[in-house]
Amino acid sequence: MSxxxxxxxxxxxxxxxxxxxxxxxxxxxxxxxALKVLCMRYTGQDLWTLxxxxxxxxxxxxxxxxxxxxERTGLESVYLKQFHTFGEVDRANLKEFxxxxxxxxxxxxxPTRIISIGYYALVDYxxxxxxxxxxxxxxxxxxxxxxPELIFDHREIIATGxxxxxxxxxxxxxxxxxxxxxxxxxxxxxxHESILGEKVDRANFQKRILSYNILDRLEERRTGGAYKAxxxxxxxLEKYSTFINEEF
Amino acid sequence: MSxxxxxxxxxxxxxxxxxxxxxxxxxxxxxxxALKVLCMRYTGQDLWTLxxxxxxxxxxxxxxxxxxxxERTGLESVYLKQFHTFGEVDRANLKEFxxxxxxxxxxxxxPTRIISIGYYALVDYxxxxxxxxxxxxxxxxxxxxxxPELIFDHREIIATGxxxxxxxxxxxxxxxxxxxxxxxxxxxxxxHESILGEKVDRANFQKRILSYNILDRLEERRTGGAYKAxxxxxxxLEKYSTFINEEF
Numbered sequence: 001m002s003x004x005x006x007x008x009x010x011x012x013x014x015x016x017x018x019x020x021x022x023x024x025x026x027x028x029x030x031x032x033x034a035l036k037v038l039c040m041r042y043t044g045q046d047l048w049t050l051x052x053x054x055x056x057x058x059x060x061x062x063x064x065x066x067x068x069x070x071e072r073t074g075l076e077s078v079y080l081k082q083f084h085t086f087g088e089v090d091r092a093n094l095k096e097f098x099x100x101x102x103x104x105x106x107x108x109x110x111p112t113r114i115i116s117i118g119y120y121a122l123v124d125y126x127x128x129x130x131x132x133x134x135x136x137x138x139x140x141x142x143x144x145x146x147x148p149e150l151i152f153d154h155r156e157i158i159a160t161g162x163x164x165x166x167x168x169x170x171x172x173x174x175x176x177x178x179x180x181x182x183x184x185x186x187x188x189x190x191x192h193e194s195i196l197g198e199k200v201d202r203a204n205f206q207k208r209i210l211s212y213n214i215l216d217r218l219e220e221r222r223t224g225g226a227y228k229a230x231x232x233x234x235x236x237l238e239k240y241s242t243f244i245n246e247e248f
Numbered sequence: 249m250s251x252x253x254x255x256x257x258x259x260x261x262x263x264x265x266x267x268x269x270x271x272x273x274x275x276x277x278x279x280x281x282a283l284k285v286l287c288m289r290y291t292g293q294d295l296w297t298l299x300x301x302x303x304x305x306x307x308x309x310x311x312x313x314x315x316x317x318x319e320r321t322g323l324e325s326v327y328l329k330q331f332h333t334f335g336e337v338d339r340a341n342l343k344e345f346x347x348x349x350x351x352x353x354x355x356x357x358x359p360t361r362i363i364s365i366g367y368y369a370l371v372d373y374x375x376x377x378x379x380x381x382x383x384x385x386x387x388x389x390x391x392x393x394x395x396p397e398l399i400f401d402h403r404e405i406i407a408t409g410x411x412x413x414x415x416x417x418x419x420x421x422x423x424x425x426x427x428x429x430x431x432x433x434x435x436x437x438x439x440h441e442s443i444l445g446e447k448v449d450r451a452n453f454q455k456r457i458l459s460y461n462i463l464d465r466l467e468e469r470r471t472g473g474a475y476k477a478x479x480x481x482x483x484x485l486e487k488y489s490t491f492i493n494e495e496f
Contacts, residue, residue, distance in 0.1 A: 019267060021363060057361065061335030085333045085365050087309030113305065115269060117333050117363075 001134065007106030017054035020111040022092075023064050024052040024118050024154065026083075026161040027073060029125035029141060030178040033187070035194035036125065036141035037158055038072065039148065042101070043137040049151045050158070051139075052116065065119040072139070074129035079122040079177040083164040084157075087115045092152040101135075120161045122177035145197070165195050176214075176235045184222055184230040185209070214240045249382065255354030265302035268359040270340075271312050272300040272366050272402065274331075274409040275321060277373035277389060278426040281435070283442035284373065284389035285406055286320065287396065290349070291385040297399045298406070299387075300364070313367040320387070322377035327370040327425040331412040332405075335363045340400040349383075368409045370425035393445070413443050424462075424483045432470055432478040433457070462488045 001009070027038035039048040051072040055064040061082065070076055092114040098105040130139040142148060144162060147155060168174055174195070175188050189205050209215065216236045221229035249257070275286035287296040299320040303312040309330065318324055340362040346353040378387040390396060392410060395403060416422055422443070423436050437453050457463065464484045469477035 018361070018363070021269065055335070055363075058337055060337050061333065061363065064335075082333060085309065085330060087303070087312075087365070089306060089308050113266070115266070115303075115309065115365075117335070 003104050003106055007108070010106060010109040013054065014109045014111075016056050018057055020114055021055050022052055022114050022116045023055055023061065023068060024050045024086075024116045024157055025065060025068050025072065026050065026118065026120035026158060027069065027123055027128075028120060028161075028165070028178065029123050029128070030175075030191050030194070031125045031141055033190040033194070034143045034145065035162075035178075035191065037144055037147075037161075038128070038130075039140065039142045039150070040132070040136040041138040041140075041148075042135055042151075045101075046149060047151055048142070048148045048154075049136070050154045055117075061117055065117075069119075069121050072131055073121075073123065074131075075121075075123055075127060080119055081121075082117060082119050084118045084160050085115060086118060086153060086157060086160075088153065089113060092116065097151065116157070118157050118161060120164065122174055124178070124180065126180070144194070162195065162197075169195055176240055179235070182218055182232045182234045184232060186230060188233070212243055214243050251352050251354055255356070258354060258357040261302065262357045262359075264304050266305055268362055269303050270300055270362050270364045271303055271309065271316060272298045272334075272364045272405055273313060273316050273320070274298065274366065274368035274406060275317065275371055275376075276368060276409075276413070276426065277371050277376070278423075278439050278442070279373045279389055281438040281442070282391045282393065283410075283426075283439065285392055285395075285409075286376070286378075287388065287390045287398070288380070288384040289386040289388075289396075290383055290399075293349075294397060295399055296390070296396045296402075297384070298402045303365075309365055313365075317367075317369050320379055321369075321371065322379075323369075323371055323375060328367055329369075330365060330367050332366045332408050333363060334366060334401060334405060334408075336401065337361060340364065345399065364405070366405050366409060368412065370422055372426070372428065374428070392442070410443065410445075417443055424488055427483070430466055430480045430482045432480060434478060436481070460491055462491050 029036050038051060040051055041048050051068060053064065053068040055061060065080055065082070069078070069080060093112065094114060095107050095110045095112055098110065099107065125141060132139055144158060147158065165174060169192060175191055178191060179188060185206050188209065189200060189202065192205065193200055214236055215233040218232040218234055220232060222232055223229050277284050286299060288299055289296050299316060301312065301316040303309060313328055317326070317328060341360065342362060343355050343358045343360055346358065347355065373389060380387055392406060395406065413422060417440060423439055426439060427436060433454050436457065437448060437450065440453065441448055462484055463481040466480040466482055468480060470480055471477050
């Protein structure tokens with residue numbers, strides 16, 4: 001795309017989009033026994049960004065979040081919630097950032113201050129189809145415990161999102177959205193530990209989770225390990241819904 | 249103020265303020281055994297609004313919330329937290345609203361769509377000094393269980409704020425910010441009931457609250473009633489802080 005074409009893209013974009021309001025999306029998944037968040041790498045740089053986008057003038061915030069999630073993952077109808085709006089004055093100077101990327105980058109339509117509304121989604125990573133945009137060359141899952149360098153305040157956005165998950169985890173079994181259909185108790189414990197950022201006691205964890213009465217234990221066990229095969233569990237959707245309704 | 253002067257006020261305001269972004273503030277207090285929220289009445293109308301304002305271009309969201317709270321109540325350093333951002337497309341058509349109030353109202357600088365960031369404050373009503381603005385003639389506490397007619401989606405904003413308090417109340421003893429220095433257990437129970445919107449069991453409530461170990465029982469009792477005088481309690485700030493840190 002030539003600079004002139006790019007300028008036209010931005011001009012048209014900001015005629016359609018709300019000025020100075022963006023949306024950043026934490027797309028969480030549980031992969032390889034760790035909590036991961038979807039990040040995108042700027043082309044030719046060792047700098048990453050959360051997937052995000054602009055809010056169109058005729059689009060509600062929630063609709064914008066659904067659209068951005070769909071564009072980045074191909075997913076619809078997943079768990080998606082607003083958690084915090086980020087509004088420090090100097091949190092995201094897009095003009096300055098893009099000038100550093102390319103001094104010829106057309107700037108006349110770029111906002112100098114952006115307030116960003118944070119949403120988080122809980123997804124099954126097996127169902128995600130990655131996409132790129134014209135500024136990025138790689139989309140991938142990043143371990144929340146080992147994040148790369150991120151643009152703007154995106155590291156803080158991730159930290160705030162994890163805090164929100166932590167506050168939920170005792171009431172809302174977030175595992176339902178993140179785990180595969182069947183899983184072992186140690187798998188679920190790993191998810192909780194990854195969200196909490198610390199080890200939990202195995203016996204207490206199992207006792208508490210089972211006390212919610214939202215899991216079915218399956219007939220078959222996981223096989224292939226050297227030790228005694230652990231039981232497989234599955235969320236019972238009906239009991240899960242009852243639990244959620246009673247808690248809230 | 250003449251229409252021309254008013255027009256100039258709006259012109260200057262929107263040179264300084266972010267376009268299309270406002271902030272609404274739920275100022276909660278516990279008064280006459282009920283949870284109240286501060287509302288302002290439009291002059292000559294039976295229509296109320298939450299205290300709110302605009303975000304200046306050089307002001308963070310949190311600073312804007314602190315300023316608006318101070319302007320409306322004279323309070324500083326109180327518990328103040330962001331809870332949700334409201335962004336339906338048609339939630340607040342300020343142009344239309346002001347045109348109905350006064351067809352001559354100058355409109356050229358008014359936004360057609362406003363995204364509003366909701367904050368809530370927990371305050372001691374005895375310390376609040378009311379103020380008015382040029383559109384309102386009365387500021388007062390309204391019982392959340394018996395709200396008057398409110399502008400835009402302000403009723404929904406209040407409902408969402410109360411939901412946030414409800415989700416907190418089991419972990420974060422919000423009473424610390426809302427109760428007077430000393431109070432009885434039935435007073436505190438009333439606060440919880442007012443937030444939850446339902447009665448709670450007296451014995452269970454007392455047992456649970458005392459189990460947090462954040463209250464000191466005072467030597468003196470409340471006097472003047474026909475029945476046995478109830479004990480007075482006071483939050484122990486040190487224990488309270490320890491409790492909060494352990495929980496989060």
